[in-house]
Amino acid sequence: MGKKVSIAVIRRLPRYYRYLSDLLKADIKRISSKELSERMGITASQIRQDLICFGGFGQQGYGYNIETLYSEIGKILGVDRRFTTVIIGAGNMGNALANYGNFKKRGYDLIGIFDISPDRVGKVINGLEIMHMDKLDDFIKKNKVDIAILTIPSQNISEVAERVAKLGVKGIWNFSPQDLHLSGNVIVENVHLSDGLMVLGYRIRESELKGV
Amino acid sequence: MGKKVSIAVIRRLPRYYRYLSDLLKADIKRISSKELSERMGITASQIRQDLICFGGFGQQGYGYNIETLYSEIGKILGVDRRFTTVIIGAGNMGNALANYGNFKKRGYDLIGIFDISPDRVGKVINGLEIMHMDKLDDFIKKNKVDIAILTIPSQNISEVAERVAKLGVKGIWNFSPQDLHLSGNVIVENVHLSDGLMVLGYRIRESELKGV
DNA sequence: TAGATTGTTAATCGATTAACAATC
DNA sequence: TAGATTGTTAATCGATTAACAATC
Numbered sequence: 429m430g431k432k433v434s435i436a437v438i439r440r441l442p443r444y445y446r447y448l449s450d451l452l453k454a455d456i457k458r459i460s461s462k463e464l465s466e467r468m469g470i471t472a473s474q475i476r477q478d479l480i481c482f483g484g485f486g487q488q489g490y491g492y493n494i495e496t497l498y499s500e501i502g503k504i505l506g507v508d509r510r511f512t513t514v515i516i517g518a519g520n521m522g523n524a525l526a527n528y529g530n531f532k533k534r535g536y537d538l539i540g541i542f543d544i545s546p547d548r549v550g551k552v553i554n555g556l557e558i559m560h561m562d563k564l565d566d567f568i569k570k571n572k573v574d575i576a577i578l579t580i581p582s583q584n585i586s587e588v589a590e591r592v593a594k595l596g597v598k599g600i601w602n603f604s605p606q607d608l609h610l611s612g613n614v615i616v617e618n619v620h621l622s623d624g625l626m627v628l629g630y631r632i633r634e635s636e637l638k639g640v
Numbered sequence: 641m642g643k644k645v646s647i648a649v650i651r652r653l654p655r656y657y658r659y660l661s662d663l664l665k666a667d668i669k670r671i672s673s674k675e676l677s678e679r680m681g682i683t684a685s686q687i688r689q690d691l692i693c694f695g696g697f698g699q700q701g702y703g704y705n706i707e708t709l710y711s712e713i714g715k716i717l718g719v720d721r722r723f724t725t726v727i728i729g730a731g732n733m734g735n736a737l738a739n740y741g742n743f744k745k746r747g748y749d750l751i752g753i754f755d756i757s758p759d760r761v762g763k764v765i766n767g768l769e770i771m772h773m774d775k776l777d778d779f780i781k782k783n784k785v786d787i788a789i790l791t792i793p794s795q796n797i798s799e800v801a802e803r804v805a806k807l808g809v810k811g812i813w814n815f816s817p818q819d820l821h822l823s824g825n826v827i828v829e830n831v832h833l834s835d836g837l838m839v840l841g842y843r844i845r846e847s848e849l850k851g852v
Numbered sequence: 853t854a855g856a857t858t859g860t861t862a863a864t865c866g867a868t869t870a871a872c873a874a875t876c
Numbered sequence: 877t878a879g880a881t882t883g884t885t886a887a888t889c890g891a892t893t894a895a896c897a898a899t900c
Contacts, residue, residue, distance in 0.1 A: 437891095479858095490857070528732070531837060536837060575840065605742065607680075624831055633721070
């Protein structure tokens with residue numbers, strides 16, 4: 429386990445996991461790196477190289493047993509372990525995430541939703557009553573929250589981030605438009621949806637220019 | 641303009657754009673690659689290398705004029721041009737995206753929202769009345785829609801994708817859990833929010849193991 | 853056994869970083 | 877002019893791809 433796995437490989441793991449889940453549902457028992465590569469649009473070499481980082485779960489002449497591979501990648505991704513999460517900011521994005529059922533299936537339990545607006549506090553989203561931010565600190569400490577999902581406007585994002593970091597949160601999933609750089613050992617994943625849209629726009633224009 | 645710009649560079653552009661926007665708001669006039677690199681957490685070399693792909697907008701001994709650079713990157717990303725978009729699927733994610741104001745500012749005009757559920761059709765989101773999917777084809781053709789934003793469950797995702805592709809849509813922003821591989825010259829950006837969450841989970845576990 | 857396909861090593865490719873001359 | 881910082885080339889690093897021996 430000496431060599432550490434590159435982030436590029438890690439980021440492909442959930443993708444493998446999704447494809448394997450679909451294959452499993454389709455009741456397919458085994459698959460070769462070649463066939464999987466065609467389905468996913470990447471090279472077979474890359475698949476084998478990626479999997480070997482974690483020990484390589486295949487068998488020569490046979491390929492990969494889908495059930496095994498699925499479960500192994502699940503273990504690597506920590507699907508077996510539970511993470512507790514809270515959503516901070518019960519606006520549209522907070523709502524959308526709170527109602528997204530797949531997270532629970534993957535080991536992420538939403539146990540609290542917070543907002544500062546009196547209009548929202550007290551309302552129920554997906555079975556959880558929205559709490560006021562005043563109660564955030566106690567809640568995080570008492571429930572040992574692992575991950576804070578930030579879906580608040582950017583103004584006070586770093587303030588809130590540092591607050592939850594101090595309270596012992598291990599990871600922050602940041603949806604605010606502003607990047608978060610946190611010192612210490614809190615892991616941050618910044619999500620910028622509009623970035624993706626702008627890249628899409630760029631690529632459309634590029635392809636139009638080529639087409640002319 | 642011979643060498644084509646790598647996708648890695650393209651994907652960093654919206655990030656530069658955001659940082660420059662903040663600097664602009666803070667009324668800062670110029671910045672060196674070194675200072676920007678410290679703010680963004682990347683190397684100064686990379687910034688200069690990235691910008692040079694598009695001509696290099698700096699000046700020796702001075703750095704970069706923020707207003708100029710901001711506007712140039714905006715042009716590269718096509719902020720000056722308008723894209724028309726429709727959202728297909730008025731569930732939670734569709735709602736969240738429809739209410740997200742920043743897209744319009746960046747040149748993306750939402751002009752239609754569609755759903756198949758009678759409960760939703762007719763309701764108004766952000767000033768737009770949700771239309772039934774039956775009207776989708778006519779609407780896309782009549783309004784020359786550039787981008788379809790897919791926020792529907794995965795079951796019939798590729799069916800809908802091919803349908804809008806045939807109608808002349810140039811890009812698809814896909815939020816369904818299933819990857820979309822489209823032939824032809826429709827540009828696809830797949831978004832998988834839960835992938836990011838799982839990567840966050842992995843990185844948390846990894847850091848816990850290191851910490852022990 | 854013969855065929856298939858992995859695990860693994862080597863080659864290639866591309867992206868990032870470092871260095872420095874050009875120049876504002 | 878001296879100092880600063882870019883544009884640009886060269887060096888390094890890492891990731892992807894190709895090739896093939898091992899082996900099921």
